[in-house]
Amino acid sequence: MTGYRRTAGAALAATAASWVTIALAFSTGADSGLSGGPIGYATGGGNCTACHPLNLGPGKVELLGAPRRYRTGAAYDLTVRITDVEQAGAGFEISAEGDFEHLGSFQILDAVNTQFTDSGFNTSYVTHTPDGVDDSISRWGDNGGSYEYTVRWTAPDVDRGPVTLFVASQAINDGGALFGERFYPTHATLGHARPGDSDGDGDVDLRDAAAFQRCYDASFASSDDECPYLDLDGDETVAPSDVELFAIALSGPTATLPAAYVLADIVRGGGLYDNWWKINGAPEPEFSPPFDKHPLYPPTDKVEGIGLQAGSTTFRCKECHGWDYKGLAGAYGSGQHRTDIVGVFGTLRTPRELFDLLKASPLDIPGGHDMDAFGMSDADIWDVVKMTLEGVVDTDEHIDESGAFLGSELGGSIDFGQVCQSCHGSDGTDIDLGHSNDPDYVGTVANDNPWEFLHKVRFGNPGTPMPSTDLLRWSVSLAANVGVFAQTLPTK
Numbered sequence: 001m002t003g004y005r006r007t008a009g010a011a012l013a014a015t016a017a018s019w020v021t022i023a024l025a026f027s028t029g030a031d032s033g034l035s036g037g038p039i040g041y042a043t044g045g046g047n048c049t050a051c052h053p054l055n056l057g058p059g060k061v062e063l064l065g066a067p068r069r070y071r072t073g074a075a076y077d078l079t080v081r082i083t084d085v086e087q088a089g090a091g092f093e094i095s096a097e098g099d100f101e102h103l104g105s106f107q108i109l110d111a112v113n114t115q116f117t118d119s120g121f122n123t124s125y126v127t128h129t130p131d132g133v134d135d136s137i138s139r140w141g142d143n144g145g146s147y148e149y150t151v152r153w154t155a156p157d158v159d160r161g162p163v164t165l166f167v168a169s170q171a172i173n174d175g176g177a178l179f180g181e182r183f184y185p186t187h188a189t190l191g192h193a194r195p196g197d198s199d200g201d202g203d204v205d206l207r208d209a210a211a212f213q214r215c216y217d218a219s220f221a222s223s224d225d226e227c228p229y230l231d232l233d234g235d236e237t238v239a240p241s242d243v244e245l246f247a248i249a250l251s252g253p254t255a256t257l258p259a260a261y262v263l264a265d266i267v268r269g270g271g272l273y274d275n276w277w278k279i280n281g282a283p284e285p286e287f288s289p290p291f292d293k294h295p296l297y298p299p300t301d302k303v304e305g306i307g308l309q310a311g312s313t314t315f316r317c318k319e320c321h322g323w324d325y326k327g328l329a330g331a332y333g334s335g336q337h338r339t340d341i342v343g344v345f346g347t348l349r350t351p352r353e354l355f356d357l358l359k360a361s362p363l364d365i366p367g368g369h370d371m372d373a374f375g376m377s378d379a380d381i382w383d384v385v386k387m388t389l390e391g392v393v394d395t396d397e398h399i400d401e402s403g404a405f406l407g408s409e410l411g412g413s414i415d416f417g418q419v420c421q422s423c424h425g426s427d428g429t430d431i432d433l434g435h436s437n438d439p440d441y442v443g444t445v446a447n448d449n450p451w452e453f454l455h456k457v458r459f460g461n462p463g464t465p466m467p468s469t470d471l472l473r474w475s476v477s478l479a480a481n482v483g484v485f486a487q488t489l490p491t492k
């Protein structure tokens, strides 16, 4: 697949004269608002593909050191590691964002290789310096084709709800020009840790009291993850000084949801529902006939037209339950994907029941999906459970019976221009999505399968740097607006 982008972003529509200025500006680090977070998009930025044509590669960017939950006022040393053995160096940008607000603060740990944007004036974004890029190039080979930038983030002083750290990076070819770089984004969403809530289930209960005893006087380095949350006065130990504060925090055994569910990530769950092995990196399920289908997939019945799919696709949640989440009551009630299996929309099962259904073998629970045996971890299953219970919407509110999106074409065209155009081009045809021998474009998918379109726009496209609009804190209606516009784009 080629990432060559014919439609230039706004910045590149500039004249040749201002090109020079842009080049000078950007050799010194990326500009503000390019980390891929909602604030950058809202202020006319976005991510690196606003200028660098999108190229895909086998590399990745990792954000190391981010906790699952932040403690108010705690400092976290983060490492941004960019890897791509085929490239020669890297640059990056990071931000920490809540509801259209930058949250917490960054501190520069390495002033040679990293800096705040706008020549140091905008402390909401940290990026590389020219020296950083040079250093990445000189160490790239010795590091096995990777480089690490470090930065400190200090959490807000009070509970500000979930914070997402957005990272955008470019693995460069050292060509000194705009072309040939590869774009890798990542993010981590951190919940707020209630003081004393060691397990993250949302309250401070007797389980936390037991953890308090385990952590008491223990050194943090050797203790597991739970102890820092019990250090209520922030002196890096769980000691006598924390006892009284813990007693005040203790609210009783009221948690009704498992901690793993409370902490689960709906956006990641949406990706897993689509194609879990492209999200968690597990091997693609591979079987040979007659065992070439997930055990719950119906046997092929060509006369009735049921169970016509085979192979790894039958292990995707969407293949049995549909992009509209309605199973036999929805689009998969007929056609090539007919399974006659129930939908997930409106399920009455509790998080725990759903977790067990997805994890257990059919020998233990009727309808057990055995996903654990096929390659999904407990954390994966919790993510997809949370998405099923809290992320799934009634698609009928956004797509009518004929498959037309409901919403504002004008609003959709503006948002498409802001978020989608840098990769897909102004008419959605820059990337051939390659579903078939004929080219497939954004317009093709929007018209052929609006439910799939809505799901991928909301949660991203697994295994690609495509952003998730849920992560950008868009409502589903905003995503549907883009659908209205996309249905007007060329389909071939």
Ligand code: HEC
Binding pocket: 011, 022, 023, 024, 025, 026, 027, 028, 030, 031, 034, 035, 047, 048, 049, 050, 051, 052, 090, 091, 092, 093, 133, 168, 169, 170, 172, 173, 174, 175, 176, 177, 178
């Ligand atoms: C507004 C346009 C623009 C955006 C957006 C942009 N860049 Fe660039 N970038 C340039 C230009 C122009 C060059 C080439 C000239 C130069 O090297 O300064 C460049 C060069 C680079 C280089 C040096 C490449 C080399 O081979 O020496 C790195 C690293 C880089 N960009 C990283 C980033 C990252 C990371 C982002 C996103 C966070 C980003 N850029 C976003 C315009 C942009």
Ligand code: HEC
Binding pocket: 272, 273, 294, 295, 296, 297, 298, 314, 315, 316, 317, 318, 319, 320, 321, 341, 342, 343, 344, 347, 348, 349, 354, 357, 358, 366, 367, 368, 369, 371, 384, 385, 388
């Ligand atoms: C091969 C087909 C298949 C795949 C793949 C599959 N399921 Fe299911 N699912 C079923 C069947 C069959 C049932 C009905 C089980 C029963 O109740 O006996 C079911 C039931 C469910 C239910 C309960 C619905 C209700 O009415 O309460 C949920 C929720 C669910 N699945 C979610 C998922 C998720 C999430 C995934 C992906 C991780 C997934 N399923 C993958 C076949 C599948």
Ligand code: HEC
Binding pocket: 001, 049, 054, 056, 416, 419, 420, 421, 422, 423, 424, 431, 432, 433, 434, 441, 442, 445, 446, 452, 453, 456, 457, 461, 464, 465, 466, 467, 469, 482, 486
């Ligand atoms: C950073 C680049 C990037 C951005 C921004 C982006 N996409 Fe994508 N998109 C991709 C890539 C890469 C693919 C996968 C191409 C492939 O499968 O070959 C893709 C795939 C798709 C698909 C096809 C999914 C399928 O069925 O295979 C649709 C539809 C789509 N994008 C729509 C959008 C819309 C709408 C937006 C804006 C809300 C958007 N994209 C923003 C990079 C991007």
